[in-house]
Amino acid sequence: VAHHRHMAMSDSPHPQPTTDALDGVRPVDRLLLDLEADPDHPGDLRLEVVPKLCRTDGRFYGGAALAASLAAMEAVTGRRALWATTQLVAPAPIGSTVRVGAEVVASGRTVDQVSVRGWVGDDLLFLAVGSAATESPDGIAGLGQRMPDVPVPDDCEPWRGPGDQAAALRGETLGGGDGPAVGHHLVTEHRDAPILSPSSDRPGHFALWARMGGDLASVRPVMTPAILGFVADMVPLAVTRACGVHGAGTSLDNSIRIGDVRDADWVLLDLDASVAAGGFGHGTVNVWSPDGSLLATGSQSARLFSIEDFLRRRDG
Amino acid sequence: VAHHRHMAMSDSPHPQPTTDALDGVRPVDRLLLDLEADPDHPGDLRLEVVPKLCRTDGRFYGGAALAASLAAMEAVTGRRALWATTQLVAPAPIGSTVRVGAEVVASGRTVDQVSVRGWVGDDLLFLAVGSAATESPDGIAGLGQRMPDVPVPDDCEPWRGPGDQAAALRGETLGGGDGPAVGHHLVTEHRDAPILSPSSDRPGHFALWARMGGDLASVRPVMTPAILGFVADMVPLAVTRACGVHGAGTSLDNSIRIGDVRDADWVLLDLDASVAAGGFGHGTVNVWSPDGSLLATGSQSARLFSIEDFLRRRDG
Numbered sequence: 001v002a003h004h005r006h007m008a009m010s011d012s013p014h015p016q017p018t019t020d021a022l023d024g025v026r027p028v029d030r031l032l033l034d035l036e037a038d039p040d041h042p043g044d045l046r047l048e049v050v051p052k053l054c055r056t057d058g059r060f061y062g063g064a065a066l067a068a069s070l071a072a073m074e075a076v077t078g079r080r081a082l083w084a085t086t087q088l089v090a091p092a093p094i095g096s097t098v099r100v101g102a103e104v105v106a107s108g109r110t111v112d113q114v115s116v117r118g119w120v121g122d123d124l125l126f127l128a129v130g131s132a133a134t135e136s137p138d139g140i141a142g143l144g145q146r147m148p149d150v151p152v153p154d155d156c157e158p159w160r161g162p163g164d165q166a167a168a169l170r171g172e173t174l175g176g177g178d179g180p181a182v183g184h185h186l187v188t189e190h191r192d193a194p195i196l197s198p199s200s201d202r203p204g205h206f207a208l209w210a211r212m213g214g215d216l217a218s219v220r221p222v223m224t225p226a227i228l229g230f231v232a233d234m235v236p237l238a239v240t241r242a243c244g245v246h247g248a249g250t251s252l253d254n255s256i257r258i259g260d261v262r263d264a265d266w267v268l269l270d271l272d273a274s275v276a277a278g279g280f281g282h283g284t285v286n287v288w289s290p291d292g293s294l295l296a297t298g299s300q301s302a303r304l305f306s307i308e309d310f311l312r313r314r315d316g
Numbered sequence: 317v318a319h320h321r322h323m324a325m326s327d328s329p330h331p332q333p334t335t336d337a338l339d340g341v342r343p344v345d346r347l348l349l350d351l352e353a354d355p356d357h358p359g360d361l362r363l364e365v366v367p368k369l370c371r372t373d374g375r376f377y378g379g380a381a382l383a384a385s386l387a388a389m390e391a392v393t394g395r396r397a398l399w400a401t402t403q404l405v406a407p408a409p410i411g412s413t414v415r416v417g418a419e420v421v422a423s424g425r426t427v428d429q430v431s432v433r434g435w436v437g438d439d440l441l442f443l444a445v446g447s448a449a450t451e452s453p454d455g456i457a458g459l460g461q462r463m464p465d466v467p468v469p470d471d472c473e474p475w476r477g478p479g480d481q482a483a484a485l486r487g488e489t490l491g492g493g494d495g496p497a498v499g500h501h502l503v504t505e506h507r508d509a510p511i512l513s514p515s516s517d518r519p520g521h522f523a524l525w526a527r528m529g530g531d532l533a534s535v536r537p538v539m540t541p542a543i544l545g546f547v548a549d550m551v552p553l554a555v556t557r558a559c560g561v562h563g564a565g566t567s568l569d570n571s572i573r574i575g576d577v578r579d580a581d582w583v584l585l586d587l588d589a590s591v592a593a594g595g596f597g598h599g600t601v602n603v604w605s606p607d608g609s610l611l612a613t614g615s616q617s618a619r620l621f622s623i624e625d626f627l628r629r630r631d632g
Contacts, residue, residue, distance in 0.1 A: 082596055083617040085401035085571065087445035089422045089429050105440055106405045110595070111568065111619060113405050115443055124421055127431055127445055129403040131568045131617065139595020140620040142559030144588055146517035201462035243458030252427065252447045255401065255571065257598035257617050259591030272460055274602070275575030275610040279426070279455020280398055282573035282613055284600070286590070294591040297598055299615055301399040301447065301573050303427060304456040 021045050021102075024075030028219040029226040032187075032212075033068055038099050045072055045100040049092050052214070056183040060092040060125065062300075063184060063233030066254035067226035068100050069116045069128035074225070076102040077112040077132040081225035084130030085255040086116075094182065096120045110134050141260070147288040149196040153209045153266045156191035188231055189213035193268060204242025204273025204283065208234065209266045221263040223289075228296045229256045232285050234271055235300040239281035242273030247309075249281065249302030256298040264289040279304055337361050337418075340391030344535040345542040348503075348528075349384055354415050361388055361416040365408050368530070372499040376408040376441065378616075379500060379549030382570035383542035384416050385432045385444035390541070392418035393428040393448040397541035399573040400446030402432075410498065412436045426450050457576070463604040465512040469525040469582045472507035504547055505529035509584060520558025520589025520599065524550065525582045537579040539605075544612040545572045548601050550587055551616040555597035558589030563625075565597065565618030572614040580605040595620055 021044060022030070022037040029035065033053065038046040045068070047053070053064040065088060070081040092098060099119045106113040116128040150156070193207040210231040212219050219227070236249025270286040281304050287296040337360060338346070338353040345351065349369065354362040361384070363369070369380040381404060386397040408414060415435045422429040432444040466472070509523040526547040528535050535543070552565025586602040597620050603612040 083569065083598065085445060085569075087421075087429055087431070087447075105403075105443060113403055113443075113568070115403070127421060129401060129443055129445055129569070131403075133594075133596050133619075135594025135596060137594065140556065140559050140561050140563065140592055140597065140622065141594065142519075142555075142561075142589070142592050142597070144518060144520040144555065144558035144590055144599065202460060203458075204460040239458075239460065240456065242460035243456050245456050245458075247456065252429070253399065253401075253445070255615075257590065257615065259598065260593045273458070274460055274573065274613040276456055276458045277576040278449075278451025278453065278457065280449050280451060281456065281458070282399065282575065283460065284613075297590040297600075297615075299571075299573065299613075303449075306456065 021075045024078060025071050026074065026224050028222045029067070029071040029224055031219055032216060032226060032230060033064065033071065035071060041099060041101065045075065047098050047100065049094050049096040049098060051094065051182040052184060052187045054094055054182045054184070058094045058182050060096065060098070061184050061233065062088050062251045062254045063230045065118060065126040066229035066233070066256060068118060069126070069130065070225040070229050072100045072102040072116045073114045073130055073132045076104055077114060079112060079132035079134050081258055082111065082131040082133040083257040084128050085253055086126050086128040087253045088126055088251055089124045092120050092125050098125055143294055145286060145294060147268060147292045148207055148270055150193040150207050150268060152290070153191055156193050156209055159190040159192040159208055184230070187212060187214045187216040202272055204238040206238060206241060206271055208269045210269050211266045221265045223261055223263050223267070223295060225258045225261065228258065228287055229254065231267065232256060232269060232287055232296065232298045234269055235283040235285050235298065236281070236302040236304065238271040239273040239276055239283040239302065240304055243276050243281070243304070245306045247304060247306040249304045252301045252303065254300055256296050258296050260293045261295050262289055262293055266290060267295060276304060337391045340394060341387050342390065342540050344538045345383070345387040345540055347535055348532060348542060348546060349380065349387065351387065357415060357417065361391065363414050363416065365410050365412040365414060367410065367498040368500060368503045370410055370498045370500070374410045374498050376412065376414070377500050377549065378404050378567045378570045379546045381434060381442040382545035382549070382572060384434060385442070385446065386541040386545050388416045388418040388432045389430045389446055389448045392420055393430060395428060395448035395450050397574055398427065398447040398449040400444050401569055401571040402442050402444040403569045404442055404567055405440045408436050408441050414441055459610055461602060461610060463584060463608045464523055464586055466509040466523050466584065468606070469507055472509050472525055475506040475508040475524055500546070503528060503530045503532040518588055520554040522554060522557060522587055524585045526585050527582045537581045539577055539579050539583070539611060541574045541577065544574065544603055545570065547583065548572060548585060548603055548612065548614045550585055551599040551601050551614065552597070552618040552620065554587040555589040555592050555599040555618065556620055559592050559597070559620070561622045563620060563622040565620045568617045568619065570616055572612050574612050576609045577611050578605055578609055582606060583611060592620060
């Protein structure tokens with residue numbers, strides 16, 4: 001019953017501002033992040049770092065920090081999240097309780113500027129800046145990019161990362177192909193979407209179909225800024241790919257700008273590298289609906305490492 | 317004499333951490349922003365909103381806020397700025413004194429996470445998050461994009477915006493082609509760089525050559541993260557172009573990620589639109605050196621308006 005209520009409420013185009021922060025969170029975002037009101041800090045939200053909100057190493061996932069930032073911005077303003085950059089300050093282990101507090105630093109006729117902080121106890125976990133906006137139905141609109149040509153999801157094979165990738169980083173063999181027991185892949189599904197007209201000018205460019213899965217399959221096809229932020233956190237893989245390195249990255253931030261949001265079952269993560277130098281790199285992601293609408297565009301910076309370096313350091 | 321000392325010190329690959337924040341600012345960045353130590357707040361910097369640091373409407377320029385954020389991050393860490401997102405909270409009129417304070421929120425072996433705040437008196441002007449990093453000479457490096465084909469700067473015509481554009485917004489005719497007396501065009505030069513192989517898939521894509529000019533021509537060819545942030549603030553023009561609208565945008569943030577920085581006289585601003593919906597839009601800029609190195613990549617979100625709407629509101 002609760003579930004049906006959630007789904008019905010999620011049809012509301014905008015969250016509603018209230019004194020209880022949780023009332024302003026979209027129902028599917030509550031389900032995604034298990035958000036609660038923080039009884040110790042009225043107006044703040046809290047969540048627990050549970051397995052679905054972790055990286056495969058058991059620490060809080062950057063995409064979850066971005067999703068929580070976006071949800072908190074919407075709750076405190078009653079407007080749709082427009083963009084957010086979430087700086088990842090510290091790792092948080094599984095089981096931590098994260099307090100999320102949003103502050104409106106400027107409020108205008110159509111747009112609010114917001115900052116969000118995530119804490120574990122007295123320690124700052126993440127710091128976000130961003131805006132939430134009330135869109136104008138006849139406001140300026142347009143599209144500057146085109147979705148790459150890829151096969152439809154039904155014709156694409158499952159993508160075995162990040163579970164397989166993480167296992168490779170740990171030098172483990174997966175038993176039975178189920179992947180690690182901890183990680184956001186518990187609630188997401190990805191398929192490898194081969195780009196049909198690749199360009200040698202973009203050596204990092206690759207694409208994945210993504211959708212919510214596992215216990216969160218029920219939220220489909222609702223798409224929210226928080227869900228987009230949650231699934232889009234794959235950029236460093238494009239950057240190491242462009243560098244010709246079998247590796248990964250430690251994200252320094254997760255940034256997203258929300259475009260023409262509409263419901264979709266699968267979304268295409270169109271990932272690309274910008275540039276890397278001295279062990280640090282930057283890349284982008286466009287998130288498309290199957291009909292070619294650009295739902296969001298994101299970017300990230302990361303400290304990059306090869307799997308060889310990772311294993312060498314681990315093994316001393 | 318002072319000027320030569322500045323230029324010599326700017327050859328140092330990294331700023332040096334000191335107790336006096338100003339000592340950690342690159343000399344060319346001091347010249348760019350007229351940065352001083354804030355005598356009332358030890359460790360903080362300050363600057364005055366002078367004409368070169370304004371938009372053509374006489375308010376503090378977003379590119380200057382981003383540049384000040386990057387310079388402050390370098391000063392407080394002694395490391396090279398890697399990325400920054402500067403949220404523009406409030407406008408500041410010409411003549412304001414801006415206090416800039418940076419705080420290291422996490423410090424690691426190779427990278428620091430920093431937040432920066434700009435204030436006018438007790439009012440928050442901007443809020444930035446970002447990182448500064450110590451690059452590894454043999455760290456992972458690579459390039460994921462290719463510079464568009466454009467004529468060399470000597471074969472390109474002067475670009476008359478943003479001065480002409482601003483005059484058009486105000487319904488003015490320029491007298492003698494000198495443009496408005498206030499604006500960052502006082503210290504920058506731009507040339508229209510026609511893209512030789514345009515794609516109909518990217519209707520907002522356009523390019524400009526940019527360099528420091530006027531009283532700041534002497535800093536050439538030194539290139540710093542702050543200079544890159546200063547010149548890169550043109551993204552909303554690509555977004556309105558993609559929307560088929562003769563208009564502009566009010567930036568909500570200025571974001572930049574620093575790549576393979578090297579000295580250059582001219583740099584190419586490779587501007588493109590992502591998506592716009594409901595009157596708000598997002599776009600990107602790649603900043604290239606003439607030899608095809610990607611110095612930086614940036615993005616912005618903005619509230620968009622057409623010139624017709626602007627004039628209609630202004631005229632009641």
